[in-house]
Amino acid sequence: MSEIKTIALLGQPNSGKSTLFNNLTGLHQRVGNWPGKTVEQAEGSFVFDGVTYKVVDLPGSYGLSANSEEEVVTRDYIQSGKADLVCILVDASQLERSLYMLADFVGIRMPVMLVLNMMDVAEAAGKKIDVSAIEKRLGVPVLGFSAAETERYPEFFKKMVSAIKTPVCLDSGSLREEFVGEKSNGEDVVSRIEVALGDFEYGVCEKIWIAEKLLEKDKLICGVVNEMLPFARKNAIDAILDSEEGRDGGILTGEAKYRWVSKIVRESATPKSIEKVFSKWDRIATHHIKGKFFAFGIMVVSLVACMILAFPGMGIGFGMQPVLQSLVERAGNALGVWPVVISFINLVLVGGTCITICMTSFIFAIIFVFRILEEIGYMARFSYAFDNWLSRLGLQGKAIMPLFSGIGCTAGAVCGTRVLDTRGQRLLALVLLWAIPCGSKVAVVLFLASTFFGSAAPLFGIGYVALIFASFYLSSRLFGKKLVPQNERVGMIMELPPYHKPHWKMIAAMVGRSTWGIFKKALKMILMVAALFWALSYAGDGNVENTLLYKIGNAIEPVTMFFGMRWELFVSYLGGMFSKEASLGIMSTLFNHTGEAFSLVTRVAASENLGEALASTITKPEALAFLFASMFNVPCVLAMGTTYREAGSFKWLATIMGYYLALSLGLAFIGYHIGLLIF
Amino acid sequence: MGYKSFRIVVSPFGAVFCAGFGYFWRMKNAEFVDRLSLAEMGENRCGTVAQIEGDSRFISRIVSIGLTPGSAFTLLKNDGRSPVLVFCRDTVIAVNHKESSQIFVKVEL
Ligand SMILES: Nc1nc2c(ncn2[C@@H]2O[C@H](COP(=O)(O)OP(=O)(O)OP(=O)(O)O)[C@@H](O)[C@H]2O)c(=O)[nH]1
Numbered sequence: 001m002s003e004i005k006t007i008a009l010l011g012q013p014n015s016g017k018s019t020l021f022n023n024l025t026g027l028h029q030r031v032g033n034w035p036g037k038t039v040e041q042a043e044g045s046f047v048f049d050g051v052t053y054k055v056v057d058l059p060g061s062y063g064l065s066a067n068s069e070e071e072v073v074t075r076d077y078i079q080s081g082k083a084d085l086v087c088i089l090v091d092a093s094q095l096e097r098s099l100y101m102l103a104d105f106v107g108i109r110m111p112v113m114l115v116l117n118m119m120d121v122a123e124a125a126g127k128k129i130d131v132s133a134i135e136k137r138l139g140v141p142v143l144g145f146s147a148a149e150t151e152r153y154p155e156f157f158k159k160m161v162s163a164i165k166t167p168v169c170l171d172s173g174s175l176r177e178e179f180v181g182e183k184s185n186g187e188d189v190v191s192r193i194e195v196a197l198g199d200f201e202y203g204v205c206e207k208i209w210i211a212e213k214l215l216e217k218d219k220l221i222c223g224v225v226n227e228m229l230p231f232a233r234k235n236a237i238d239a240i241l242d243s244e245e246g247r248d249g250g251i252l253t254g255e256a257k258y259r260w261v262s263k264i265v266r267e268s269a270t271p272k273s274i275e276k277v278f279s280k281w282d283r284i285a286t287h288h289i290k291g292k293f294f295a296f297g298i299m300v301v302s303l304v305a306c307m308i309l310a311f312p313g314m315g316i317g318f319g320m321q322p323v324l325q326s327l328v329e330r331a332g333n334a335l336g337v338w339p340v341v342i343s344f345i346n347l348v349l350v351g352g353t354c355i356t357i358c359m360t361s362f363i364f365a366i367i368f369v370f371r372i373l374e375e376i377g378y379m380a381r382f383s384y385a386f387d388n389w390l391s392r393l394g395l396q397g398k399a400i401m402p403l404f405s406g407i408g409c410t411a412g413a414v415c416g417t418r419v420l421d422t423r424g425q426r427l428l429a430l431v432l433l434w435a436i437p438c439g440s441k442v443a444v445v446l447f448l449a450s451t452f453f454g455s456a457a458p459l460f461g462i463g464y465v466a467l468i469f470a471s472f473y474l475s476s477r478l479f480g481k482k483l484v485p486q487n488e489r490v491g492m493i494m495e496l497p498p499y500h501k502p503h504w505k506m507i508a509a510m511v512g513r514s515t516w517g518i519f520k521k522a523l524k525m526i527l528m529v530a531a532l533f534w535a536l537s538y539a540g541d542g543n544v545e546n547t548l549l550y551k552i553g554n555a556i557e558p559v560t561m562f563f564g565m566r567w568e569l570f571v572s573y574l575g576g577m578f579s580k581e582a583s584l585g586i587m588s589t590l591f592n593h594t595g596e597a598f599s600l601v602t603r604v605a606a607s608e609n610l611g612e613a614l615a616s617t618i619t620k621p622e623a624l625a626f627l628f629a630s631m632f633n634v635p636c637v638l639a640m641g642t643t644y645r646e647a648g649s650f651k652w653l654a655t656i657m658g659y660y661l662a663l664s665l666g667l668a669f670i671g672y673h674i675g676l677l678i679f
Numbered sequence: 680m681g682y683k684s685f686r687i688v689v690s691p692f693g694a695v696f697c698a699g700f701g702y703f704w705r706m707k708n709a710e711f712v713d714r715l716s717l718a719e720m721g722e723n724r725c726g727t728v729a730q731i732e733g734d735s736r737f738i739s740r741i742v743s744i745g746l747t748p749g750s751a752f753t754l755l756k757n758d759g760r761s762p763v764l765v766f767c768r769d770t771v772i773a774v775n776h777k778e779s780s781q782i783f784v785k786v787e788l
């Protein structure tokens with residue numbers, strides 16, 4: 001049995017953790033994160049010199065405070081003491097600022113190694129960084145590195161092996177000096193709190209670290225201390241925290257940490273010209289009017305790029321289906337397999353796989369395009385431009401990316417909500433997102449509108465957009481107050497990273513892996529739901545009236561007619577929850593009486609005469625009802641699945657689903673009854 | 680006591696009052712100038728952070744991204760509504776406009 005060592009990667013956002021992680025572990029990793037931002041710890045492994053190393057890519061955060069869920073994840077992992085080595089990455093081109101993470105780590109008794117990443121960028125900017133001097137000061141291994149350059153990895157391995165062989169922790173003495181300052185020893189707040197803490201022990205955290213976090217009013221640590229300390233000592237601490245120094249504790253510790261940092265790096269400060277830092281491009285991209293136009297331009301370009309990228313996958317998915325199905329049918333018939341088995345294979349297995357390919361190819365395209373925007377550094381500017389609008393809804397600028405990508409594919413966009421800082425904002429974004437129609441939904445709605453209302457269809461298009469914005473307003477009213485209470489509305493505080501050249505190979509590898517992960521999960525889910533629908537809609541003799549769905553549909557028709565939907569339409573509406581294509585497929589089966597079982601998975605089985613058949617059977621008010629119902633129908637199974645995963649609770653999925661069912665049926669009801677008056 | 684003696688007795692008080700009020704008024708305005716917030720600062724000016732106000736969560740977020748009392752910065756952009764952009768410790772940092780009014784600064788002249 002070989003040894004297993006665990007390495008945790010810690011660092012501020014954009015310090016290059018994921019780059020290092022991906023280059024170290026290659027294919028041996030469990031992904032589940034939205035590429036671009038590590039929001040959930042990703043794990044992978046590699047073997048070096050016969051030793052297996054497990055690598056954990058922690059979410060980026062600016063420090064070790066517990067302000068957001070990601071930060072809690074990061075800190076919990078560090079405090080669990082599971083890692084044999086914590087590898088702290090800092091951006092060498094912004095050394096002073098990013099070393100804050102290291103300063104915040106002082107007082108945690110875990111072996112560390114410091115990686116000064118992006119040395120290439122720092123060197124290009126003319127910065128001279130004396131790595132060995134820093135190493136001497138800190139007393140822990142320090143490496144000047146460039147995670148994006150593969151030829152530098154041998155240096156990393158060498159340093160890493162020796163760091164694990166002789167583990168050293170950071171010494172908190174030098175930071176303590178910063179707290180003591182000019183006071184005589186033991187007089188400063190931190191020492192006083194330490195004394196008050198007495199023999200309090202908390203895992204790998206030294207008392208100095210606990211004292212800092214108490215001063216910073218860190219909720220988790222305050223809670224722990226409150227729970228574990230006897231009453232008298234708690235009071236003593238509260239008194240110190242309430243004193244004049246204690247009240248400004250967060251500032252006090254922050255200043256001390258930056259002083260500590262500035263003693264480690266005396267940066268050869270090269271003042272940059274403003275033009276270089278904040279270019280003409282940036283002036284446009286962040287302008288409150290031009291920036292938005294610019295962003296819309298980029299959106300259009302990226303949507304087109306998504307379409308083009310998704311096209312091959314869609315082609316394969318849809319093209320394969322009839323070929324495979326006829327193959328299965330012929331083979332099955334030749335072998336004398338029961339028709340029910342053939343039907344199952346064709347409609348569930350083959351159909352399900354093909355539609356999964358189509359759906360994931362869209363997700364793939366979105367991930368790819370967004371990863372590029374992120375990598376270049378534009379995504380931050382994009383968020384910046386929309387911060388104002390979104391903060392009115394209770395969100396912040398970063399939400400623009402997932403909301404906008406919803407136009408391409410809701411399921412993909414749902415994963416993107418992870419970039420938001422608080423759970424409340426994430427849930428609110430999920431709620432809003434479901435109202436944004438994906439490409440397929442737009443196609444279905446436009447098809448229906450033009451079938452029933454001909455030349456008035458564009459009017460419906462405009463009305464639809466207006467309704468979407470109205471629904472945003474409604475949702476932020478209904479959910480916003482509770483999810484993102486006024487006093488918790490945190491605005492944007494983030495870094496606008498400098499523009500980068502994209503590293504194509506890395507992007508491709510990352511996107512490929514994520515897509516594969518999503519495909520596997522999606523396939524499982526889609527096959528399950530397809531099997532369920534198949535069972536409901538299978539009739540041995542091919543007669544629609546012998547299906548379970550028909551029986552259920554007929555039984556509830558009196559209720560659904562209340563919303564203006566006869567059972568065929570209602571079943572199509574339900575099918576729309578599976579996928580938008582399914583809704584059309586079901587309609588063409590039911591209205592054309594083609595005799596086959598319902599198929600959820602055939603693409604626009606909307607044969608040419610579906611339009612005629614619909615127009616001749618369905619009355620205008622019913623059409624109006626169905627149109628409205630389709631506009632705000634639940635997106636699709638895949639979106640439900642990802643929403644469940646992101647929301648982390650079934651209750652929230654059910655709430656969001658219930659909300660949209662109510663919204664769409666309510667609109668259908670209104671549409672139907674208005675229609676009855678008009679037509 | 681006649682009106683004249685009343686005036687003689689009262690006027691020193693009046694003078695003191697006026698002087699006091701004037702001083703108070705000046706101090707108030709002086710403080711106003713000193714307590715310029717980031718949200719009110721003009722573009723392309725340099726300054727240092729003087730004071731940060733707000734709850735511990737806000738302070739921890741601002742401090743950890745690199746703004747502490749005493750940090751020198753250049754204000755890159757402030758259009759009165761979009762987040763304020765400052766360049767500090769080699770980094771361009773965006774701070775929501777409303778929250779930037781909780782950061783007080785000393786402007787270099
Ligand atoms: N030039 C250069 N670019 C790098 C280097 N390391 C990373 N990058 C780039 O820096 C950007 C951010 O890198 P990531 O690996 O995504 O950063 P991260 O630390 O995982 O960020 P979060 O997941 O948000 O915490 C990417 O565009 C990388 O290509 C490096 O050594 N040199």
Ligand SMILES: [Mg+2]
Pocket residue numbers: 017018019036037038057060
């Ligand atoms: Mg990452």
